Amino acid sequence: xxxxxxxxxxxxxxxxxxxxxxxxxxxxxxxxxxxxxxxxxxxxxxxxxxxxxxxxxxxxxxxxxxxxxxxxxxxxxxxxxxxxxxxxxxxxxxxxxxxx
Amino acid sequence: xxxxxxxxxxxxxxxxxxxxxxxxxxxxxxxxxxxxxxxxxxxxxxxxxxxxxxxxxxxxxxxxxxxxxxxxxxxxxxxxxxxxxxxxxxxxxxxxxxxxxxxxxxxxxxxxxxxxxxxxxxxxxxxxxxxxxxxxxxxxxxxxxxxxxxxxxxxxxxxxxxxxxxxxxxxxxxxxxxxxxxxxxxxxxxxxxxxxxxxxxxxxxxxxxxxxxxxxxxxxxxxxxxxxxxxxxxxxxxxxxxxxxxxxxxxxxxxxxxxxxxxxxxxxxxxxxxxxxxxxxxxxxxxxxxxxxxxxxxxxxxxxxxxxxxxxxxxxxxxxxxxxxxxxxxxxxxxxxxxxxxxxxxxxxxxxxxxxxxxxxxxxxxxxxxxxxxxxxxxxxxxxxxxxxxxxxxxxxxxxxxxxxxxxxxxxxxxxxxxxxxxxxxxxxxxxxxxxxxxxxxxxxxxxxxxxxxxxxxxxxxxxxxxxxxxxxxx
Numbered sequence: 001x002x003x004x005x006x007x008x009x010x011x012x013x014x015x016x017x018x019x020x021x022x023x024x025x026x027x028x029x030x031x032x033x034x035x036x037x038x039x040x041x042x043x044x045x046x047x048x049x050x051x052x053x054x055x056x057x058x059x060x061x062x063x064x065x066x067x068x069x070x071x072x073x074x075x076x077x078x079x080x081x082x083x084x085x086x087x088x089x090x091x092x093x094x095x096x097x098x099x100x
Numbered sequence: 101x102x103x104x105x106x107x108x109x110x111x112x113x114x115x116x117x118x119x120x121x122x123x124x125x126x127x128x129x130x131x132x133x134x135x136x137x138x139x140x141x142x143x144x145x146x147x148x149x150x151x152x153x154x155x156x157x158x159x160x161x162x163x164x165x166x167x168x169x170x171x172x173x174x175x176x177x178x179x180x181x182x183x184x185x186x187x188x189x190x191x192x193x194x195x196x197x198x199x200x201x202x203x204x205x206x207x208x209x210x211x212x213x214x215x216x217x218x219x220x221x222x223x224x225x226x227x228x229x230x231x232x233x234x235x236x237x238x239x240x241x242x243x244x245x246x247x248x249x250x251x252x253x254x255x256x257x258x259x260x261x262x263x264x265x266x267x268x269x270x271x272x273x274x275x276x277x278x279x280x281x282x283x284x285x286x287x288x289x290x291x292x293x294x295x296x297x298x299x300x301x302x303x304x305x306x307x308x309x310x311x312x313x314x315x316x317x318x319x320x321x322x323x324x325x326x327x328x329x330x331x332x333x334x335x336x337x338x339x340x341x342x343x344x345x346x347x348x349x350x351x352x353x354x355x356x357x358x359x360x361x362x363x364x365x366x367x368x369x370x371x372x373x374x375x376x377x378x379x380x381x382x383x384x385x386x387x388x389x390x391x392x393x394x395x396x397x398x399x400x401x402x403x404x405x406x407x408x409x410x411x412x413x414x415x416x417x418x419x420x421x422x423x424x425x426x427x428x429x430x431x432x433x434x435x436x437x438x439x440x441x442x443x444x445x446x447x448x449x450x451x452x453x454x455x456x457x458x459x460x461x462x463x464x465x466x467x468x469x470x471x472x473x474x475x476x477x478x479x480x481x482x483x484x485x486x487x488x489x490x491x492x493x494x495x496x497x498x499x500x501x502x503x504x505x506x507x508x509x510x511x512x513x514x515x516x517x518x519x520x521x522x523x524x525x526x527x528x529x530x531x532x533x534x535x536x537x538x539x540x541x542x543x544x545x546x547x548x549x550x551x552x553x554x555x556x557x558x559x560x561x562x563x564x565x566x567x568x569x570x571x572x573x574x575x
Contacts, residue, residue: 015273022266031262038269042276049280058279061227065272068234072268075238076261079245083254092262095255098329 007048014041028080028090032073039069107163110170113153113178114218120145121211128204135203139193142207146182146189153178157574166286167228169356173575174222176425177352180432181217184344185210187436187549192337194543195443199450201247201335209246210341213239217345221352226275226285226310229353233271233317236349237264240342244334250450256333263316263326271313277306287357299368310357311369317350320410321379324403328387331399336446336453339395340439343402344432351409351424359416373414378509380407385513388520394442395453397520398435401479404517405431408510412494415501422572423493429567430478430486430560437553438475441468444542444550452538455524460533461540468542469528471554476521478557481514486560493568 014037021034043062050058080090087094108115123145124138153175160172168174189207196203216235223229241264245257275285281302282290294303316323331339358369384404391397405427412424445461446452462469478487491514495507542550560567 015269018269022262028258028262032265035262035265035269038266039272042269042272045273045276046279049276049283053280053283055283057285058276061275061279061285064227064231068231071238072234072265075241076265079241079254079257079261082245082248083258086249086251086254092258095258097252097255098259098333 004048004052007052008045011041011044011048014038014044017041026091026093028083028092028095031092032076032080036069036073039065110156110159110161110163111168112156113149113175114168114215116145116149116152117211117218118215120149121208121215124204124208124211128208132204135207138204138207139189142189142211143186145211146186150179150182153182160574162224166288167223167225168219169222169224173356173421174218176571176574177221177348177356178218180348180352180425180428181214181221181345183429184341184348184432184436185214187432187440187553188337188341188344190545190549190552191340191436191440191443194546195337195446196246196335197543198446198448199247199335200448201337206243206246206337209239209243210345213243213341213345217349217352220349221356223353223356224287226278226287226290226357229287229357230272230275233313233353234268236346237268240264240346243338243341244330246338247335247450250335252333252450253335256330259333260326260330267313267316267323270309270316274306274309274311274313277302277309279306281306304368307369308372311372314350314354314357315376318347318354318406318410319350319380319403320376320406321383321403324380324383324406327403328396328399331402332393332396335450336395336439336443339399340436340443343398343435343439347402347406348428348432351406351413351428354413355421355424359413359421367416370414370416373410374503374506377407377410377414377506380404380410381509381513382407385517385520388517391520392455393453394455394458394524397455397524398438398442401517401520402435404513405479407513408491408494411498411503411506411510414506415497415503417497417501418572418575419497420494420501421575422568423490423497425571425575426493426564426568427490429571430490430557433553433556433560434475434478434485434487437550437557438472438479440546440550440553441472441475441542444468444546445540447538452540455527456531456534457537458524458528459531459537460528462529464533464539465542468540468550471550472528473525474554474557476524478561480518480521484558484561486557486564489561489564489568493564 018034018038046058156171157175220232241261247253282293319327388400412420478485481487481491
């Protein structure tokens with residue numbers, strides 16, 4: 001089995017990819033996808049620690065995170081749809097009635 | 101079996117809110133036009149929860165295998181949320197009714213948000229804190245976008261959602277690191293594990309990420325970008341809830357996780373929190389000056405107030421925690437009062453919140469004008485109103501803790517804040533109302549909320565010591 005460092009590095013790279021995606025992309029759906037990537041990177045961290053510490057709690061946390069992410073997706077997509085119905089856009093540069 | 105029963109009794113205030121939330125959801129699903137019964141059920145549920153909270157307050161402990169704190173400090177936070185929710189519901193009944201917004205859904209979502217606030221601020225395990233945070237956040241995202249045909253509301257909801265979920269990711273990553281460092285997510289166990297002075301990198305990284313998530317929720321600089329847009333774009337009733345309940349929950353969690361539980365490990369972060377406080381006070385109070393919309397102005401000023409409260413947080417002491425809770429109580433009463441007046445000023449489209457729309461309010465509606473002035477005086481921190489004592493206790497604790505630099509900045513920025521709060525009063529009392537400017541009509545429920553808030557602000561100003569002692573005694 002590869003060492004813990006490899007798993008942590010992989011999840012850190014995934015997390016950073018997500019952060020960069022949120023900061024640079026302008027499509028609300030892609031931004032949301034990047035956030036999901038961040039959450040899954042965290043899940044990987046939890047599972048890696050859980051396996052290497054020989055402690056099951058980390059994996060239970062992951063189930064909660066997945067449930068929370070699903071709830072967040074439902075609300076987030078509903079917000080994007082409400083926006084699209086009003087303005088026919090999901091580009092956050094066009095969403096600027098309030099000063100950003 | 102016996103344990104489950106005991107735990108349920110210990111966390112009865114939370115259960116009362118959950119049951120009320122589900123009950124209102126079912127009633128409203130059964131009959132779409134049942135806004136009024138839903139409203140009354142919600143008021144009853146909040147009343148029951150408040151009574152249960154006071155009943156459980158003397159017995160501090162934990163429930164559900166150490167997942168939740170019950171009684172003691174948890175009761176203090178819960179009561180703050182219930183006060184904020186009650187006053188918000190009063191304002192919302194008139195304000196949302198005027199805008200033809202769904203009042204039933206509002207009431208249900210507010211109850212669910214409170215069901216998230218309680219574990220968020222009283223979690224004894226980072227998992228419970230995270231779940232509470234997400235229940236709260238998901239309810240708030242929906243609430244902000246409640247008037248879904250208004251574009252400003254859509255926009256505010258999208259920004260709040262994207263930035264909130266982004267910050268939530270950091271918060272969760274922090275939990276993962278702390279779990280890796282301590283092999284547990286129980287906050288007390290984590291604190292016990294790192295009771296000595298040498299902290300591993302994993303622990304420090306985890307705590308720092310946790311700090312980012314919490315600073316975002318409290319709206320402290322540099323994690324404040326969402327505050328003005330969300331507070332301005334959301335329906336006024338929702339803004340009231342965000343600025344009172346939302347802020348109280350965030351500070352409750354901040355104090356519980358950092359000050360009360362991580363204990364001496366959090367002293368490592370005192371300087372960082374101090375800098376956040378400094379930036380928030382300076383930025384919030386200066387950026388509020390050029391604002392022309394009163395909701396946006398109060399949003400920027402709330403960033404400044406978050407800064408004052410962070411001064412109390414960074415002392416990492418019981419006195420600091422009590423000071424923050426007292427500040428929150430004062431801020432909740434003051435903000436609901438001020439936003440109640442703003443909600444009364446609005447028309448059906450949610451317009452009428454520019455500061456120039458308040459011209460002549462002191463003559464056309466002397467009572468509303470006088471009450472808004474009272475709330476603004478309290479926000480500035482002028483005695484004998486509660487805002488003065490709130491700031492005074494926080495500054496006093498900080499001086500005893502040796503943070504004179506923060507107190508000096510705090511006093512200086514309070515003086516700056518005089519300018520933009522007084523400007524509203526000048527417009528109200530020394531400017532004639534414009535041609536065909538509508539005269540606002542405050543509904544009965546709004547007036548009840550505003551008058552109750554005013555009474556609270558004055559009462560807290562008259563007996564600050566008694567209330568502070570009461571709050572500090574439970575921490």
